[in-house]
Amino acid sequence: MKQVKLAYGKDHVSIQVPDKAVVIEPRHLPGLSDEKSAVLEALRKPIGTPPLKEMVKSTDTVAIVIADITRPTPSEKLVPWLIEELSHVPKENFVVINGLGSHRPNTKEELIQMLGQEVVDTIRVINHEAFDDNELVHVGCNSYGSNVYLNKTYVEADFRIVTGFIEPHFFAGFSGGPKGINPGIVGIKTIQDFHNAEMIGNPQSTWGVIDGNSVQDAATQNCLMAKPEFMLNVTLNGEKEITNVFAGDVIEAHRVGCAFVKEHAMFAVEKPFDIVITTNSGYPLDQNLYQTVKGMSAGAQVVKEGGSIISVSECVDGLPSHGNFGPILKMRSTPQELLDMINDPAFSMFDQWEAQKLAMIQLQADCYLYSLLDEQTVADCMINHVENIEQTLKQLMDKYGPDVTIGILPLGPLVIPYVAQ
Structure with missing residues (x-):
């Protein structure tokens, strides 16, 4: 097992992951001296x-x-x-x-x-x-x-x-x-x-x-x-x-x-993963679930169809409480129904774009969220609530079996992961 630090709010959370997990990070560039x-x-x-x-x-x-x-x-x-x-x-x-x-x-x-x-x-x-x-x-x-x-x-x-x-x-x-x-x-x-x-x-x-x-x-x-x-x-x-x-x-x-x-910021992998753990690069981008879709989308680039994405994002500002993102997510009971509604030319509501991207990701993979949001709020967004990242990871590893593959984006959307052709 190895320890990985995941950007979270103004700090980070550390988790233990299998040694075979692939950590996907942008090439580190030092800050300018002046x-x-x-x-x-x-x-x-x-x-x-x-x-x-x-x-x-x-x-x-x-x-x-x-x-x-x-x-x-x-x-x-x-x-x-x-x-x-x-x-x-x-x-x-x-x-x-x-x-x-x-x-x-x-x-x-x-x-x-x-x-x-x-x-x-x-x-x-x-x-x-x-x-x-x-x-x-x-x-x-x-x-x-x-x-x-x-x-x-x-x-x-x-x-x-x-x-x-x-x-x-x-x-x-x-x-x-x-x-x-x-x-x-x-x-x-x-x-x-x-x-x-x-x-x-x-x-x-x-x-x-x-x-x-x-x-x-x-x-x-x-x-x-x-x-x-x-x-x-x-x-x-x-x-x-x-x-x-x-x-x-x-x-x-x-x-x-x-x-x-x-x-x-490009990172090639040989094939998609069963499980991807991603962040939203910490504060200020992980202040709400609306912005968190970016990190989820980064993970979706390298997750298998039917795989799972665990997002680690503080969401101290809620969904947020303003705007239409939260209300739109409650308008339909499944991601496909939500996507059908948004794709209807007669439908137009600001913030629909983020709900659309989220629904597209949810149709590709099961989505999990570790955040400050309460369980019911997360469930209303058709996302699985995470109390303990390592425990959820263990459950998913058991689900996918001994040959499970895991990718980790500690800095979320600061890297563009892609599957090499």
């Missing part, structure tokens, strides 16, 4: 644009878009460094827009955690309002027939910067880049179109795929309708340290970053 210097260097020698400082006039209003608290983007570092690099711009000319998508607004205390006390005290910071038409402006219609509504404050700014971090994404291929804008600061109608059942169900809408991925294409089209003049994205290791910096043009620099992530 993160600030690396970021400033990228701002001064960007990809596809002039240096940032040369692009911004002292009279410009500058909008900086950040990711919300469910993402580990180190905004508390990036935003102050951006403002420092643009020191010729008065602080009253800046606005930081928290890219919530359809998530709940973040509290002042959370914004301080995300940005630091000084930024919150000296810079205008606003939560994006996807549900308030008065805070949105129509900027066009994409090739999929979707009307695109964007944050009005962002559109009206003289200079627009989008920040974020790049990691594998379970239906957009990769996060970061255009996704900071869409769904980060678009209206709810655009978000629903962007996550419609046909797009989410497309086989190309999956981990590590850019070309032919309709979700990434829609995000790109929507982003370019009010293109940010500059992008600052980073990559992170398992300790949330910055490992590389990509700055400049939102498409060109992002694609370079995606290629870097793909090189370091």
Whole structure:
């Protein structure tokens, strides 16, 4: 037996697993020795644009878009460094827009955690309002027939910067880049179109795929309708340290970053496993079950049909309590019935995309969850509740027999596992 540490909340849980279990992790990259210097260097020698400082006039209003608290983007570092690099711009000319998508607004205390006390005290910071038409402006219609509504404050700014971090994404291929804008600061109608059942169900809408991925294409089209003049994205290791910096043009620099992530986050296995144990890479991504679907999806890439996935995710924020994810899961009694409902063109409800992905996983494998959620809540989601990970693992090993195969993703969706052809 060997011990494996699984990311869980702000710490980890340790379990004993058989020696033959395959541990699937991204190649560890050390954090940069001087993160600030690396970021400033990228701002001064960007990809596809002039240096940032040369692009911004002292009279410009500058909008900086950040990711919300469910993402580990180190905004508390990036935003102050951006403002420092643009020191010729008065602080009253800046606005930081928290890219919530359809998530709940973040509290002042959370914004301080995300940005630091000084930024919150000296810079205008606003939560994006996807549900308030008065805070949105129509900027066009994409090739999929979707009307695109964007944050009005962002559109009206003289200079627009989008920040974020790049990691594998379970239906957009990769996060970061255009996704900071869409769904980060678009209206709810655009978000629903962007996550419609046909797009989410497309086989190309999956981990590590850019070309032919309709979700990434829609995000790109929507982003370019009010293109940010500059992008600052980073990559992170398992300790949330910055490992590389990509700055400049939102498409060109992002694609370079995606290629870097793909090189370091792909993990091939010879054949799928009977049992996969996965996490959601710990805090902040494992705050709720909605986000936990990402880690489950990572595990689903390498689990056998009829296999089992054990997800280890704290879910301190519930399902969450806001939004439609929980209510949608209660609308039908089986994953297939749920999927049929969502695939009906007459059905449209925000958060359906996460329920759709979960149902697709549940049709492939039995799903188990170790979390802070109570047993009834987990059962209502058609998932098996786990009290003790090792005990559940033992029961499943007995079920699959002496030749059982086990794969483990201690950092969940920070790695893209795949079965080699």
